[in-house]
Amino acid sequence: MTAKRVLVAYGTKHGATAGIAERIGRTLTEDGIEAVVLPAGDVHDVRGYDAVVLGGSLYAGHWSSKAKHCAERNADSLRHRPVFLFSSGPLDRSAEERNIPPVPAVARQMQLIGAREHKTFGGSVTARTPGLLARSMLRQGKGGDYRAPERIEDWAHHISAELAAA
Template identity: 80%
Template sequence: MTPKRVLVAYGTKHGATAGIAEQIGTSLREDGLDAVVLPADDVDDVRDYDAVVLGGALYAGHWSRKAKRCAERNADSLKHRPVYLFSSGPLDSSAEQQDVPPVPAVAQQMERLGAREHATFGGSVTAQTPGLMARVLVRSGKAGDFRNPERIQSWAHHISAELATLP
């Protein structure tokens, strides 16, 4: 039997969300799934995949435009397969301390697509992150890498386990 094909797509500006998507893809592959990780801009058709994990960075409380457009472009096909959404962005440990609910735009996408669940992971802004806002955050001491690899991997393994129970 061929393994289930899972697309992990992500919308990011500076790469932190791509890192989360790569970790998810690696964990899904460890569980025997055929996981492909792609930028959301590169996803025009999801019909070749049995399930989709779509993530986007949060900027000032808004989900990545790239992730949102990917969801809208593929909405008809996404409605007919298991979909999991994630967000990355809090620049603190809040995503570790509690379940951070999806921002309104993500909650709306969840409903439109019939997504099974959503997870929010900490974001990352460091001295290497380009842009004025990143420099301001670094100078003010509010920068850092708040992504938790163990939590990301655990969520991905949870997805694998759930997909294993589906026909």
């Protein structure tokens, strides 16, 4: 195992993406990696990590600005280590059924920092999600938790394997 310490950073509004990041962190830990899970806004220097996983939620087609700014702030260092990006969004099973490409701004970030991969996971809006828009989505029957734990864990194991092979 060459990568020993991995940062899992997340940009969230209401916690769903934090839940995905925590699950990735737990799975990496099971695989023998020291995983540190942090809000993207708290990440000021990634040089203490051998690899970085960075995720953000999608709102109106835009990736979390906290995740985006984290990528921009740390771009120079990110370019020199393996980076895996993810998005949390679709409130249906589409992310399980097909590979959903990154939104254009995330695709640009991937190029700028040389990220290895991007994955879209289903999102979550439930009765506990605050906000008028969330409530109106629920009333229209568009809510639910579509984060698919097994898919998240599979991707985290895949990251462990990629890092081990590096």
